Amino acid sequence: MNEIAALMKSMGQAAVSAAAQLAQADEATRNRALLGAAAALRAQRGAILAANAADVAGARAAGLGAALLDRLQLDEPRVEAMALGLEQVAQLPDPLGKVAAEWTRPNALRIQRVLVPLGVVGIIYESRPNVTADAGALCLKSGNAAILRGGSESGRSNAAIHACLRAGLAAAGLAAECIQLVPTADRAAVGEMLGGMRDYIDVLVPRGGRSLVARVQAEARVPVIGHLEGNCHVYVDRDADPQMARAIVLNSKLRRTGVCGAAETLLIDRGAPAALTQLLVAALLEAGCEVRADAGLRAQLGDARIRAAGEQDWYTEYLDAIIAAAFVDGVDGAIAHIARYGSSHTESIVTANGASAERFLARVDSAIVLHNASTQFADGGEFGMGAEIGISTDRFHARGPVGVEQLTSYKYVVRGSGQVRA
C-alpha cells in the first residue's frame, strides 16, 4: 500500500472510532464543542487571516483567477460569519434520538424509528475555506465524524480553521478525530476517498463546481449526496396576477444570480395576455438582465434588445444576469419543457388558477416545486432547517436542502414484554 492510501486508511479507522464515541455524546456536549469552536475562531482571527493571506498570495502567484481568489479570500466579517454559523448550528434542534415514527403492533410490540448518525461523512470541497467550519459543524451536530478534504490553494486557511474546530472538540472532551482534515494536497487522497475507503466512509458530500460534483458522482464507490446543477424555471400562467408575476420573476432571476436556486429560464403561457408578457420581459431588461428568447416571443414583443435563444440555452445554468425565455402551451407545455431541459432542482408556477397550480406541483418532478413564490427560496435556511450542506439533486436518501436531519440514518427500537414469533 502506498503512503497516501495508508494515511487515508488510518484516518478512516480513526474516524470510525471517533464516530462511535460521537454517536453517544449528548446534545450538550456536541453543542459545547460547537460553541468552543466559535470562540476559538474569534480568538484565532489573526492567525486565520494570516494563514489566509499566505494562501491568497500563493494563489495569486500561481495565476489563479479573480473568481477563485474571491472565494478563497477571508476577512474579519467572513471569519465572524463562520463563528456565527457555528453558534446557529448549536442552536438547531438536536436531530439525534428524534422519533420519526412510532406505532404499536397488534401483539403489543411498540416500534419506534429513531434518528441516529450516518457514521462518517467525507466532504470534498474546493477553494472556500468557510466550508471547513460549516461542514464540520453540520457533521458534529448530527453526530457524524467528518473527514474534510479542501482545495490545495486554501490549505493554510483550512488548517487554521480546523485548529479551532479541534479546540472546540477538546473543550467538550470529544476526540480530535471527530473532525479530521486531510493533511496533504496530494490528489491521490481524493482518489482514496472516492474508491478506497468503503469500510470507513458512509457518505461523500462534494461541495464545489460542476466538474467536482460530476467527478465524485461518477467515480465514488460510496454513497454520495450531490448537488449538481440548478437549471430552475419560473412558469407564468395565463391566470397569473401580473404584479405578482413580475415580482417573482425578477426575484427568482436577479436577487442573487450566482445561487443554484436562481431561475435560468422564464416560461410564459402562450395564452397569456400580451401585456403580461410585455411587462415581464421589459422588467427584466430594465433591471439589466439579458433576455434570450424563442422566435415566438421575439416576434410578439419586437424588441431589438431581446436576443435569440438557441437550443443550448434551454439547458444552461447561467449563474449570471441572463435568462432564457420561451412561450409554452399552457401548464402542460411548461411541464413538458421542464421535463426535457430541467435539472430537477427547483421550479415555480405563478397563477391564480388552483387547478393549474396543483397540476404543475404534482407533475413537475423536481426536488422543490413552488406555487406563487420565488425560486430563490430554495435554501435550507428559508425552509427552516437551519444551515444546509447543500441542495441535493439526487433522489436517494436526501433530496432538496440537506440539513442536519438529512445527515442522519435511523434505527428501529422495539419494546416488548416477552413476545415470540409464531
Place this chain on the structure above:
Amino acid sequence: MNEIAALMKSMGQAAVSAAAQLAQADEATRNRALLGAAAALRAQRGAILAANAADVAGARAAGLGAALLDRLQLDEPRVEAMALGLEQVAQLPDPLGKVAAEWTRPNALRIQRVLVPLGVVGIIYESRPNVTADAGALCLKSGNAAILRGGSESGRSNAAIHACLRAGLAAAGLAAECIQLVPTADRAAVGEMLGGMRDYIDVLVPRGGRSLVARVQAEARVPVIGHLEGNCHVYVDRDADPQMARAIVLNSKLRRTGVCGAAETLLIDRGAPAALTQLLVAALLEAGCEVRADAGLRAQLGDARIRAAGEQDWYTEYLDAIIAAAFVDGVDGAIAHIARYGSSHTESIVTANGASAERFLARVDSAIVLHNASTQFADGGEFGMGAEIGISTDRFHARGPVGVEQLTSYKYVVRGSGQVRA
C-alpha cells in the same frame, strides 16, 4: 457499443419513460395492475409450472445442488402464494403522495414533504422465481419502473411469471416497460446494471446470497439497498425473567434457522444466576441445537454436549441449528461484543431492568434493537409494513425492513401567495 450494452441501454431508456408514466398513475390503476397480475398468475399456473419444470430439469442436468433446486422449484402452493402476495401488496396503503412532514414558515410559505417514486429500480437476484413477482409488485405499488435480472437457471420460470405481470399492466393500461425482465442470461447484463446504467437506474437491490450482495455493493456505480448478513444476538441479562428468556432464546434461534433475523449468538450475563444459564443452554440442546460456547460457560455447565467455540464462531451467520454462546460482563459487555462481532442487523436484550434495557437500545448500533422480544420479528410484515424487498444493513436511505415506503424519494411542495426573498 456491444450488443448487451445496447440492449441494456435501450431497456434503461424504456424504463425511464415508463417510470414517468407510472409516477403519475393513480393508486387505483397501480392496484388494478397488481390484481390483474395475480389473476394471470392463477390462470397461467399450468404454463408457469411447465416452464419451471423445464428449469428444474435443466438445473438437475447441470448438477446444481439440492438447496438451489429447492429455491428454484415451484408448485401450486408456491404459485398461489405469489398471487396472494400481489393481492396483499395491492391492499397496502399507497405510499405515493403521502405527506411525510408539513410546516408553515413565518412568511406564510406552506411547505410539504411529499413522497414520490425513486424512479427506476434494478433488481438482481438468484434462483428464486418468486422474486420476479414480489419485487415487481413492490416496485409497481411504489410507482417505480423495475428492471429485473434473475438467475439464468430460472429463466423460463421468470419469463412465465413476467408474462403475468405484463398482463396485469396491460389490463390497467400501463406500459409494459413498467416491469422489464432482462431477456438474456449473458452475465455482461449484470455488469451493465452495476456500472453502465447510471443514467437510467436510480437504485439497485441485490436479492440473494452473500457473494451476490457483496459483489453488487463492491462494484455498483449506482446506489444500492443491500442486505448483507444477519449475525444477530440475544443478550440475556442477570435481571431476565427465566421463562421469558428461555422462550425468546428458543424462538430467536430455532423458529426458522434460515432467515436473516435468526439469532446466531447467545450472550449471557456473567452475573446471571447459574440456574438461568443452565436453563437456557439445556433448552437449546434439548431442542436439537448445537451449542458452541466459550471456556467460561463450558466450565460452569460441565456438559459434554457443549462444543468449544473459536474466534470465528462469533462472526458466523450459521443459518442452521447451531448457536454460539458466551459469557459477557453485563450489558456493557454485551454491547462491546456486538460492536466487535455483529453485523448491525438485529439484536435483542432480555431483562426486567429498564435501565439496562434502555442502555442496550441506545448503544447497540443495529438496524433493529429489541427489548424482551424475539429477533425473528425482524421482518417487514411483522413491522406492519406489508411485504418487504429485504432488510437493509446499509445506513444510507433505508435501514432495516425495506417496504414500499422505503422505495420512495420525496419532493418539497411549497405553496405561497407571492412571496419573494429579501
